[in-house]
Amino acid sequence: MDSAKAALEAAIQVFDSNRISADINGGGVTIGDLAIVAGAYGTQEGQTGWNEKADVNKDGKVDITDLAIVAKAILL
Numbered sequence: 001m002d003s004a005k006a007a008l009e010a011a012i013q014v015f016d017s018n019r020i021s022a023d024i025n026g027g028g029v030t031i032g033d034l035a036i037v038a039g040a041y042g043t044q045e046g047q048t049g050w051n052e053k054a055d056v057n058k059d060g061k062v063d064i065t066d067l068a069i070v071a072k073a074i075l076l
Contacts, residue, residue: 022073024053029073037066 024033040054040062054062056069 020056020058020069022056022070024056024070029070031074034067034070034074037062037070041067 022029022033024036036051037054040049040051043050044061054066056066
């Protein structure tokens, strides 16, 4: 029973760490979050202008997908 509980807790941690959040600057998703993503648009990890928080889907680049995720969250 203990090993099952430990496995479930580990799985929950992995799930939470991979969760996509469009709230980049805290306080709810706003146009400000979209502006942050737009400011880093076209950059990849390691490049000048890279903003890890703007990479909302955590794929190593800030692109149209990141912009779409934040824009959709604003509309919801």
